[in-house]
Amino acid sequence: MITTLEAEVQLITDIFRPPDETMSVTIVLFYVIITAFMLMSYSHKPRKILETAKGYLLQLLHLSNNNAPTMIHVPPDDAPAPQRVNNVWDIPGPQRWPLVGTKWIYITGRYKIAKMHDAFVDLHKRYGNVALEVDRVPVVHLFDRADIEKVLKYPSRYPYRPPTEIVEHYRRSRPDRFASTGIVNTQGEQWHELRVKLTSGITSRKILLAFIPSLNEICDDFVELIRRKRDSNGCVKDFQDLANTVGLEIICCLVLGRRMGFLSGDRQKNEKFGKLAEAVKSTFVYISRSYYGFKLWKYLPTQLYHDYVRCEEIIYDTIAEIVNEALQEEQQQCSEDDVRSIFLSILQTEGLDTKDKIAGIIDLIHAAIETFSNTLSFLLHNLSHLPEKQHKISQEFDSVNPVTSTEMSNATFTKACIKESYRISPTTPCLARILEEDFVLSGYHLQTGTVVICHTRVACQNEQNFRNADKFVPERWLEQVDENQNVYKLDEPGAPLVLPFGTGRRMCPGHRIIDIELTLVMAKIFQQFEVEYHSELDTQFQFLLAPGIPIEVIFRDRN
Numbered sequence: 001m002i003t004t005l006e007a008e009v010q011l012i013t014d015i016f017r018p019p020d021e022t023m024s025v026t027i028v029l030f031y032v033i034i035t036a037f038m039l040m041s042y043s044h045k046p047r048k049i050l051e052t053a054k055g056y057l058l059q060l061l062h063l064s065n066n067n068a069p070t071m072i073h074v075p076p077d078d079a080p081a082p083q084r085v086n087n088v089w090d091i092p093g094p095q096r097w098p099l100v101g102t103k104w105i106y107i108t109g110r111y112k113i114a115k116m117h118d119a120f121v122d123l124h125k126r127y128g129n130v131a132l133e134v135d136r137v138p139v140v141h142l143f144d145r146a147d148i149e150k151v152l153k154y155p156s157r158y159p160y161r162p163p164t165e166i167v168e169h170y171r172r173s174r175p176d177r178f179a180s181t182g183i184v185n186t187q188g189e190q191w192h193e194l195r196v197k198l199t200s201g202i203t204s205r206k207i208l209l210a211f212i213p214s215l216n217e218i219c220d221d222f223v224e225l226i227r228r229k230r231d232s233n234g235c236v237k238d239f240q241d242l243a244n245t246v247g248l249e250i251i252c253c254l255v256l257g258r259r260m261g262f263l264s265g266d267r268q269k270n271e272k273f274g275k276l277a278e279a280v281k282s283t284f285v286y287i288s289r290s291y292y293g294f295k296l297w298k299y300l301p302t303q304l305y306h307d308y309v310r311c312e313e314i315i316y317d318t319i320a321e322i323v324n325e326a327l328q329e330e331q332q333q334c335s336e337d338d339v340r341s342i343f344l345s346i347l348q349t350e351g352l353d354t355k356d357k358i359a360g361i362i363d364l365i366h367a368a369i370e371t372f373s374n375t376l377s378f379l380l381h382n383l384s385h386l387p388e389k390q391h392k393i394s395q396e397f398d399s400v401n402p403v404t405s406t407e408m409s410n411a412t413f414t415k416a417c418i419k420e421s422y423r424i425s426p427t428t429p430c431l432a433r434i435l436e437e438d439f440v441l442s443g444y445h446l447q448t449g450t451v452v453i454c455h456t457r458v459a460c461q462n463e464q465n466f467r468n469a470d471k472f473v474p475e476r477w478l479e480q481v482d483e484n485q486n487v488y489k490l491d492e493p494g495a496p497l498v499l500p501f502g503t504g505r506r507m508c509p510g511h512r513i514i515d516i517e518l519t520l521v522m523a524k525i526f527q528q529f530e531v532e533y534h535s536e537l538d539t540q541f542q543f544l545l546a547p548g549i550p551i552e553v554i555f556r557d558r559n
């Protein structure tokens, strides 16, 4: 396990490791002076200057070293001569340019940020199973099943995921609101403490089972809302808004223990909610721009940073208001109901800063909205034009109301559809990690501290991992029967790569509620309707994969 300090030391050691080829001192000095000049004019904070200079130097020192294998020392007993091992800088990838590394691929328009998912596919095609991008540090893209599994199965106590820099930057600038950078961005023991104290409620089976009756009511209201929003052709315009609304109503009801009324059509509530949903969506867009752009926002109050902060503040203020209302009501009526207790138990947790508790509740609600609505929109799109599959789902629930946990666990075909949709169109296309020890991946020796991106989406669409990988085939997840009536399961080598919620200790704490939520929403929709996408689905990269809006979906009454 590495600490942040060790990672820093590692990075600095890398920077000052002499390059294999002699580099002109004049050129280095020239770049150092220019870089120092630029940095001084951006910021006076020495730590940031040092960090950025470190990144630039790192690139400079490795620019001329594109294909030279590293010599690593092997003890004399093991082998008589030193072995040649490929290191991170030998990994193929776009040409590295001074100062910008490989970022020119976005600046020159080779790839569009809104189509990063296509860029990942292209990187795989051009460079193979492993590709190198250079930002301030090397970022290694992994596409190979074995490599991905090796990284993600590493038995880590505190898995390290690279933080979202703009979120960290913002939260550090608001010590009045945030005591830490939050569960998504902290690392090590600090992360572990937040994880344990903030998520035990939403992952508790007992609480989730007790939540099913309320969830039935919310889903019934959702179906009613769909009916109200249909035009004369049965078409719901902006389905994404409805999906966001139900996602927020569900997570608020689970965490805060009360119905918020977002599905009721109350105009004031709808306006407030509309602003919140828009802000959540926009933060993801700004986060991806902040990541792939020049990162000037670190030094100057750029428009991007300004817009991002505006959205963060709308989210904080709106959710804090909802939480406060809930708290005031709660104080008036002492409830013993388990479901009511999640946010109260977070607020009553000992040993956690109050700011962390509030920010933690906000983070849980924030994380639940866009992810759910994207997933639902992709799932309905995959089932559109497949009336027989929709019929099969409806049969699994017949006209049962309320739907209980028994029907849900027996709904194997519905679950197979959900899993197949995660495989073919996940909202999270990749998982990022910082290596906690040295790894050899696809023949390259990667040092502790290297940032790797595991491209589960690309790997799940590879024919070597799944038969008919580009087809939506839920049946692949079901038991098969051969001509002798023997029951067997298809052997899909890529099955362990379907990880919509990540894996290990950093896995999404919302996965259980989403499993229940999606199954129930599917049950209620297909009990009532046949569904058909009216608009084309344009997938956009907004850090998450999201449908381009507006989405128009036709809901025809099922006979």
Ligand code: HEM
Pocket: 161, 183, 184, 185, 195, 202, 251, 363, 364, 365, 367, 368, 369, 371, 372, 375, 427, 428, 431, 432, 499, 500, 501, 502, 503, 504, 505, 506, 507, 508, 509, 510, 511, 513, 514
């Ligand atoms: C379809 C819906 C969702 C998807 C696809 C999704 C996906 C993910 C993924 C892939 C991760 C990263 C896991 C990793 O690095 O191994 C994650 C983290 C996280 N998710 Fe979700 N999520 C969803 C819904 C939710 C919900 C409903 C909540 C809250 C109740 C939530 C809260 C979080 C939090 C707090 C983290 C950070 C966990 C940590 O770092 O310890 N997510 N999610």
